[in-house]
Amino acid sequence: MAFAITQTCCADASCVSVCPVNCIHPTPDEPDFGTTDMLYVDPATCIDCGACADACPVDAIFPAGDLTGPLQVYEEINAEFYTGRDVLAEATVAPNFHRWSPPAFGRVLPSDFAALDVAVVGTGPAGMYAVEDLLLHTNSRVTLIDRLATAGGLIRYGVAPDHPSTKKIGETFARFHDHPRLRLRLGVEAGPELAERHDAVIYAVGATEARRLGVPGEDLRGSLPAATVVGWYNGHPEIAPGAVDLSAERVVVVGSGNVALDIARILTASPESLAGTSIAPAALARLKSSKVREVVLLARRGPADAAYTRSELLALAARGDLVVDAHDPRVAAEIDAGEGKAGLLRGVPREEVDWSSPPPDGGRRVVLRFHSSPLEFTGDTEVRGVRVTGDVEIVAGRVVRAAGFRGAPVPGLPFDEATGTVPNTAGRVEPGTYVAGWIKRGPSGGIGANKACARETVGALLEDAVAGRLRTRRRGLLRRA
Ligand SMILES: Cc1cc2nc3c(=O)[nH]c(=O)nc-3n(C[C@H](O)[C@H](O)[C@H](O)COP(=O)(O)OP(=O)(O)OC[C@H]3O[C@@H](n4cnc5c(N)ncnc54)[C@H](O)[C@@H]3O)c2cc1C
Ligand code: SF4
Ligand code: SF4
Structure with missing residues (x-):
């Protein structure tokens, strides 16, 4: 076995x-x-x-x-x-054995490589993978800072509380917090003095600004960015405990990526199943009195190439309260053909939902509506519904915008408005200044994707150190001071 x-x-x-x-x-x-x-x-x-x-x-x-x-x-x-x-x-040895890749010795440091002082900004996965690489593979001294008083980035304030195994990776990262060559500074904003006091600075500040949808009514009361809902159930210190009102019977979530699925799952979970997890107590209390009976996920694409990953959809479907809106014949055709991710929905009930009526009585459910984009959030001062492609209005008292994130400008660094990232080459902004993680490559990819990303960045930093580009820069800075 x-x-x-x-x-x-x-x-x-x-x-x-x-x-x-x-x-x-x-x-x-x-x-x-x-x-x-x-x-x-x-x-x-x-x-x-x-x-x-x-x-x-x-x-x-x-x-x-x-x-x-x-x-x-x-x-x-x-x-x-x-x-x-x-x-x-x-096969190399026998039919059942896979070929081994040729050994790679990508990074060789000279034997007299002098210890570097490196500042890493951000305690999320990208920052921590960079810290791990620097501490385990070089003799560098690291100053690790985060603007929040609790370390972990999105592991702490993004990953859903009903994914305790995923959150466990935070413990793996936290073991470096006590490393003798690391100084941890929490509750500290990155400032220009970092560059003056270190040979190099790696910015791993993430990308959690909401991507705008550009539809009328987006800013009505009751329309929330995903980061607010996620931060609310994870107890983010900058999100008020009462930030998410659950007095509406139907919530529309715009988006069908894993974050959208997380939000749908948590808003429709039984509070008992969340008790004992890391969910914020105020969020759990509010979920207990929640009026929400239905969460609608609006997916721009069809079921074959939906944005969620297979494992997250399987976990949601296994609860037995998922329904597919059969409004468009393409949906059934794609599911029956089973192309791509569409086959995962074969056993899921389909229903032509009447969006002008309140959700059905009974338990909570999640409705997946494919081939559907928002055209307008309706309402005068507060959201009343969402008008979607096909000129259908989905009556809903709350809307969550989970159509992606983007990075925010970092003071002193260049910024690409189109991608919401800091322009870089293999993580190098210029010798001495580097980026890693979502601010480097944009907001996609799970925790593990940041490992190779951070490794590439640390590789660029070490290349500059070996070539003498960091010391020159630092001497220049000190002369100017
Ligand atoms: C809601 C959500 C749920 C997710 N769930 C999963 C999951 O279950 N499994 C999975 O594999 N991936 C998941 N991901 C993806 C994963 O979280 C990301 O790949 C990863 O967190 C990106 O790492 P990062 O270090 O670039 O950014 P972040 O994790 O966002 O870390 C950035 C850090 O920088 C700090 N910072 C920002 N600005 C400053 C500043 N000026 N000064 C000092 N510090 C600063 C922030 O406080 C933060 O701690 C999820 C993502 C989101 C948004
Ligand atoms: S390490 Fe490899 S061989 Fe061992 S249990 Fe895991 S997959 Fe199997
Ligand atoms: S790739 Fe990483 S997270 Fe996935 S099974 Fe292997 S060790 Fe676990």
Whole structure:
């Protein structure tokens, strides 16, 4: 019986290097690694050693035989990844063995490499992967700062409270907070003095500004950006405990990415199932008295290429309260054809919903409406509904805008308004100034994607250090001072 990777995998590839038989793929040097949501164990090759499960920071790996409930399907999902692959072509030793990549020694530092003083701004995944790389692979001294009094970035204030295994990666990062070569400064804004006191500064400040939809009524009362709802249920210090009013029976969430699914899941979860999680007490209390009976997810694309990942949809569908709006014949056709992610919805009930009426009585539910974009938020001062493509008005008392994030300008750094990122080359803004994570590459990709991203940035920094570009810069700064 092989091991299998399950729902919470964030594709950080920690398991790849510990597997003695190279049976976890795609590996970071394989082409599909950049687009995969998760990694997969080849059951034909796995020797059941369990090393990967020990290495996984989010407890995503289990013996396939131990999987129960909604996780059982992951045995098949792991195996499917290898179905149809030409295992013989990949074989080096025997048919069941995958080819090992040639060894790569990408980064070599001179033996007399002097210790650097590096400031890392941001304690989210990108900042922490950069810190890990610097502390474990160089003799650098690191000053780690965050504007918030609690470290963790979106691990703490973004990841949903009903994903405790994912939040656990925060513990893996926090073990560096006490490192003897690290000074942690929380509740501190990045300022220009950082550059004067350090050889280099890495900005890993994230990208959590709401992307505007550009539709009339977007700013009506009752229209909330996703970051407000997510921050509210995670107890973000800058979001008031009463920021999310749940007195409406129907909430429309514009977007169908994983953040939209998180919000739909939390707003329709039974409060009992959230008690005992890290949810903010005020949010839990409000959910207990919530009037919300229906959350509608508006997906611009069809079910075959919806924005959510397969694992998040499977988790939502497993609750049994998901419905697909059958308003458009393309929806049923795509689901029946089973292309891409559409096949995941085969067992989900379809219904032509009457949007002019209140949601049906009974329990809470989530309705997925595909091929549908908002044209206007209706209402005078407060949201009354959303007019969507096809000139249908969905009557709803609250709207959440979860159509993506963008970065905010960082004082003193260039900024690309079009992408909402800091322009950079492999993380280098200029010698001595670097970016990593969402502010570098834009707001996409899970936690694990920030590992390779931060590694590339630290690589650029070390290249500049070896070439003498940092010391020159610092001497220049000191002369000017
Ligand atoms: C709602 C939500 C849920 C998610 N859930 C998952 C999930 O379940 N699984 C998964 O794999 N991925 C998830 N992701 C994606 C994941 O969180 C991101 O890939 C990751 O957090 C990006 O890391 P980052 O370090 O670039 O940014 P962040 O995590 O946002 O960290 C940025 C840090 O910089 C700090 N900062 C900002 N400006 C300053 C300043 N001027 N001075 C000092 N400090 C500053 C912030 O306070 C913050 O701590 C989620 C994302 C969101 C938005
Ligand atoms: S159990 Fe061992 S052999 Fe199987 S995938 Fe994990 S590390 Fe590889
Ligand atoms: S989270 Fe990382 S270690 Fe865990 S299964 Fe996914 S890639 Fe492997």
